[in-house]
Amino acid sequence: MGRFVRWVVAVVVAVAGCVVVVGGVSAPAVALDNGLARTPQMGWNDWNSFFCNVNESLIRQTADVMVSSGMAAAGYRYVNIDDCWSTKSRNAAGDLVADPAKFPSGMRALADYVHGKGLKLGIYSSAGTTTCAGYPASLGYEARDAALWASWGIDYLKYDNCGDHQGKSGVQRYTAMRDALAATGRPMLFSLCNWGQESVWTWGMGVGNSWRTTGDIGGNFGSVTSIIDQQVGLDAYSGPGGWNDPDMLEVGNGLTGAEGRAHFSMWALLNAPLIAGNDIRTMSAETRETLTNTEVIAVDQDWGGRQGTKISDNGNLEVWRKPMSDGSVAVVLLNRGTSTATISTSASALGLGAASSYSVRDLWAHTNATTSGSVSASVAGHAAAMFLVRGAGLVSPSATPSATPSASPTGGSGSGAVKAVASGRCLDVSGASQSNGAQAQIWDCNGQSNQQWTSTSASELRVYGNKCLDVYNQGTADGTNVIIWDCNGQNNQKWRFNSDGTITAVGANKCLDVPNNATANGTKLVIWDCNGGANQRWTRT
Structure with missing residues (x-):
């Protein structure tokens, strides 16, 4: 969130020469041991569609639709409130106060409602003196705020980077909140949002469950591809418990259907958190089908030891691969240009061993094919094809077993x-x-x-x-x-x-x-x- 502030920040950073540098960084830290985000988190956040226009009714309705639309069944869990949820000042005791006009029932009641849907509730603050929209933030109030959120039943904290930092580094500010959350005894997923500053991927694993690797995403394909470019080289800094976060999804927000599918394909290949940013209450059938494609989601939720990497770059035509835990390989053929083009790769380039044939599952068409080794597709402009490729001897998704045994009671010992x-x-x-x-x-x-x-x-x-x-x-x-x-x-x-x-x-x-x-x-x-x-x-x- 906060793109109206962060665009200025990004420009200043670029002028200062503090651009993201991947080379020469140290190995990632040990994963944060809070038991959360063993696979990339999935959910929704209000900012991309509503900015400061957040309220209790929106959150309740979104929770309802997350269940009725099939998103919850597909794995989405978190309903996250972003900036502007509080009053403009703390109360006399020093606590943050949920705006009573926006949240008349209070945050505890809202959390109970969301939990009653089988979902989890997220909240927002910043590792500075104010949030990006000028509301009170948590620097210096970490223990107090964490205890308050725990008392409300909060399950997720998105922690931004706006406001005066009082001379403290990102590591200091985000670690302070990590420790405050842990001290509450309540599991709360900790999402770091420092826009990729201070090479956060090199230390984020030991501090949070995910960390933003870039500035804010926008609802256009140029923004999506720009962020994709910035993920190259970060694949070593990701794994169960802590994930590189290229920002929220813009599927259904200004992108065409094909662009949305390409966006979703790439985020899945990158093991990125899948946090929808559209108004799911009014989304089209096409948007819903994109967000609930369980075959693509399965790629995101699978940890094969490495997030996806780019293996071929021919101008606007790119090939990305991701090893899967069952020995297959997920592949995205991405066309960043405006004209339809054929994009090709091979089983050997994908890292698959020699075989007489390979099965190719199209994760968007939900069809199967076989090949002797070439993987190719005609891909429209601003679109992508996504496949799961397996060597001979691995079972294709449509295969049926040779025998189906009858049921018998299972033993409890x-x-x-x-x-x-x-x-x-x-x-x-x-x-x-x-x-x-x-x-x-x-x-x-x-x-x-x-x-x-x-x-x-x-x-x-x-x-x-x-x-x-x-x-x-x-x-x-x-x-x-x-x-x-x-x-x-x-x-x-x-x-x-x-x-x-x-x-x-x-x-x-x-x-x-x-x-x-x-x-x-x-x-x-x-x-x-x-x-x-x-x-x-x-x-x-």
Whole structure:
């Protein structure tokens, strides 16, 4: 937000010669250990469409539509309030005050409403004396403000960079708020918004869950491509718990449908936070379909060890690739020009091993093809094509298993594999990772340790001896990801085996689910309302 202020800031920075420099920086810090943003956060923010015209009705209506439109089911969780939500001064006790004209029910009641939808509420402040719109900010008030937000039930803080910094560096100012948030004991995702200053990517990982890498985005394709250019070389500074943030989405805000799809494709390839900035209450069907394309979202939410990188640049024609955790590669063919052009790459350039053939899944057309090695498409101007490419021997998204076993009651005790009835594939930890936040998925049963699950007397499903099957961030909404995490005894790590073959997540009272009745290797598991479908039934082996 705050582009009317930050445009001036950006010009001053450029004149001073403090442009973003990637070379010669140190290795990224260890991820912030607050248990959040194990995959890039998804949600909505009011600024790009409403600026200071934020109020309680807008937030409630947006939460309603986030559920009814299918956005929540697609993974969007956070409903974020930006600048201008408070009064122009603190109260006599020194606290920030929610503007009673804009938020007559108060922030606690608003948070309760949003939480009742299975969603989370975000708030905004700045690491200076004032916000970008001139409201009181949090420099020097970190502990007080963090405690207040925790008492309201806030789940997310976007922390801007406006106001007087009182001679303190970004590291000092943002670290102070990090520590204040931690001291509250309430998990609050911490989004740093310092516009890419001070090479934030080199220290952001240990301070926040995401960090802006650039100035503000605008609702035009030139702004989108300019920001894309600034992501080159930042791929090493990103991973579970902390993400490079190229700013909010402008899908549905001034972009054509094709431009919006290209924008969304690139943000997904970059493992960027997906924070919608349009008015979702009035969005077109085309915009909704873009924002809820679960195949593209799956690329964003998958961590294959590296965010997407550019591998070919031929003027306006670019090729970007991103390794996926199942061994496939996501690719975007981007046409920045105005005329239709053919863009091509090859399996070898994408880093895929030699194979007799490759499957190519078009993530926008939702179609499959095969190739002997060339990946090519005719791409309109200001548009992109996006594919998932797999070598022979990897299962394509449309493939069906060779056999479909019948259901039998799952046992609530013992150790071994847990097999999905619909696919015949096993409950598996992606990439055999032992890291907190690794995604649970289905995969061909192979007897390896990442498929060996032990039921405990505490209703846990343990793998590797010390990791538990876990509902991400204690979520309760349909579509919440299922991951592994250090066993901690919380309800989001408790599972109940039922006589019909379903497995219930105790904390959410929802079932372990293979989304969309998928059967392919690498399908990520979620929780969903229990319906007894084959995609929710499991057997012990």
